Amino acid sequence: MAQTTMVPAATRAPKAGKRNVMPPVLRGFLWAAIGFVVVNTFVDIVDPFRGHPFVTGPSATFGWVAAVIGWLLGVGVWESVALPLFGYKDRWHEKSTGWRRYFEYSTDHKVIGLQYLGSAMGGFLIAGAVAMLMRIQLMSDHLTIFHYPSNYLTAVGIHGTIMMFSVANVALLGGFGNYMVPMMIGSRSTAFPKLSGISVWLVPAGILTVLFSPLLGAWTTGWRGYEPLASQDANGILYYYLGVAALTMSTFIVGLNMVTTVMFRRAQGMTWSRLPLFAWGQLTVGLLVLIWIPEIQTTFVLALLEKLVPFNFFAATGSVMSYLELFWLFGHPEVYMIAVPAFALWNEIIPVMSQKSLFARDWAVIGLVFVMMLSGLVWAHHMFTNIRNSELLPFSFFTEMISIPTGFAYMAAIGTMWKGKIRLTTPMLLILMSMFNFLIGGLTGVLLADPMVNLQLHDTFYVVGHFHYTVIGSLVFTGLAGVYYWLPKMSGRLYNEFWGKFLSIVLFLTFNLTFSQFFLLGLHGMNRWVPAYPQYLQPMNFEVSIFAFFLGASFLGHFIHIFWAWAKGAKATENPWNARTPEWFTTSPPPRYNFPVEPEIVSSLYIYGSKQPVSVQFPAEQELAATKDPQDEGGPHE
């Protein structure tokens, strides 16, 4: 029968003598291509508008849906989920070792976590390379490497879209969320392993959709897809909506999975008052995701229909402002989906590295929760230049107030470090750098929160500087810190302390030299979305680009170092930092179901001192019972 021949070759004993099947990812591509061509052709046939090219707006849209389904089935969902759903025997054999398991469907949250991290890194490299092209263009005041301005604008859109939806929303949430949160709360799996095994494959699909969108024509709106301009654009904009739909769907499933896991899968003794900070961060962000991601998805469906039908929802004859409101209703919470896990991670790593009890833990948690709640009340500060005058003050009020709970993360971090015994390792150094950069991002934001000052700074490079400081400052520096911190856990190996620190310092310097000058460019009259600009801005732009290239290189350096450490680094002990959170109370890398038995949490996780209590225990009688074979227990297979 068909389903037996589809079992991937590597997992099968050769005795059966069945046909060799291609690797799942390759099969995914093939099925995606078949799905696209079949459905695209079908739509062409039924589409009453004759005389269009082979790929039209509607056919590309429906073809895309088929392609994504084909892709998901191809990577393994066919045998593992689709066939069993229809009553066939589950023939999917999940690999528990080897690199191949990262390139196919899996239900192991640790594999999924690394798949998310890998996709985020891929997205970062792609969008980063696009940023380099943009900076090459901006070295001169007229068009050079981009021959048409719309090509440059498409590049800006691809850069922003991939960075936001497949890096910022993915690395800490899908990546470390999936990998670490279950272990940190002492669970042996997540709540929805199958669903998240599927969702992670939407990320590469989304990235590729956005990346190849120019094949359907340039789009000029940037990552916000402002109407009515979007409806004027070529069909490439459709693949912006669709790519984002795939990526946000993935984020939504991550949010659902994290919230449910944290709520229902905590080990014995993992009370709310003991819950690790990073798990708190994931929970609050998960709630943000569940509220706001459906909102933006709905908006993008409307925008897609506006383009395909068209409806005139958001044109001058409809309501132009509606799109802006709908976009930023999501757009501001989005910023906190990015930043909150980073705040949480600061206070996760700092007590460990400072060997000191976490200071003012309650305030740190209150900060996360209040940031989450306030983040839905500030969206119109992105719209000070177009909302009514009567709306200026209320929105600037909430915007200014949100810096108070944000500050609590700093308060807890500073209180913890003060008089601690800080081990200035690479992750700790990166956290300090992250806090410094985000501080600049935050304080420059105070200027933007003032509506009058905003009227001058809005839509200039000042804003571009501000949000790169907040996003790279929080997400990228902290994300790198997380990678270095958990590298021993994930790979069983250590990075090189000299190279880690050296690369971090280079990164810090080049980052600041590049983006601090964005503020000056903006104040000097440089507007956004321009491949050409008045001549007087050229010398500074030239110099910024040079620093930006070094910045790009130092990111590459970090990635190379991480890959090297993963493969060749010195062997790490199980708990090299003497951390107290449960993820460190198992082997590195952890076994399939994380712990031999479900651990029990017996004291607070952030207490240090010469008389510090034990934090995690394994009930002895269960341990005996479990020695037979933890691999088979509780697993969904065979």
Next chain:
Amino acid sequence: MDVLGFGIVWVVLSILGEMGVRVIIHNDPMYYTASNIGLMVESAMDFLIVVLVPIFIFVGLTLVWSMIRFTVKRGETPTLPEKFARSNKWFVGSWVIGSIGINLLFFLHPTASATEQFFAMENPQAAANKQAIIVDVTARQWEWIFSYPQYGLTQTLDANGQDQLELPVGRSVKFVLRSYDPYHTYDQYVDVIHSFWVPSWGIKEDVIPGEARSIYITPTKITSFAQNPMSRVQCAEVCGPGHPWMEAPLNVVSSSQFAKWIQYEKKLQSGLG
């Protein structure tokens, strides 16, 4: 001990920082400000910077201080005290109250105060605004069209046929902003969002299709695009491939010079028409 040392270093650095800020303020952090609104924006910005500098130094210094004072050598296992303080009501209390206080201050001044000032400047009944020069601004892909209905001018151009905005110094101007394409009235998507920005005036206002918006501004300096390139009308919201070039030079001149220019434009218009 550490607290005292930290306090001293913080105060010293803050004083140095504030001295540095004076230099920046003296040289105008906005580089070039030439309107009544711009001056107000500038003073709001100056105030914010003055208050933010000690805050920046405080937080930044705690990071550096921890890095220098509280680190242990690599491989060293320090003896930890029996237990660490997990809260400190003075620190937490002053942080929470302090951050609430500073934010309330910012909201009252400059946010509310400057915004109220702005509302007063924008009041059509204000004495200065009653005699305002009216300029109808039409934003289209990709051009700024300026017309002066009080002078019967439908589109003002320079000698090369480029759109041109010229105004007398010290007099209120009422800009009426519309996004509308007089040449393509049949296309519902051709009207997109633009943003009317004059960098030297310190203000921008989005131009939304289907809406007419107005804004009053008084230029305060005689200047021109040739003299300072920040004196230009620049579209600030992405509006398609022509966006980078959607700009027009702005000249602010004396009132006699302005009268001459109006005469010149009238001649140009009748010559064309």
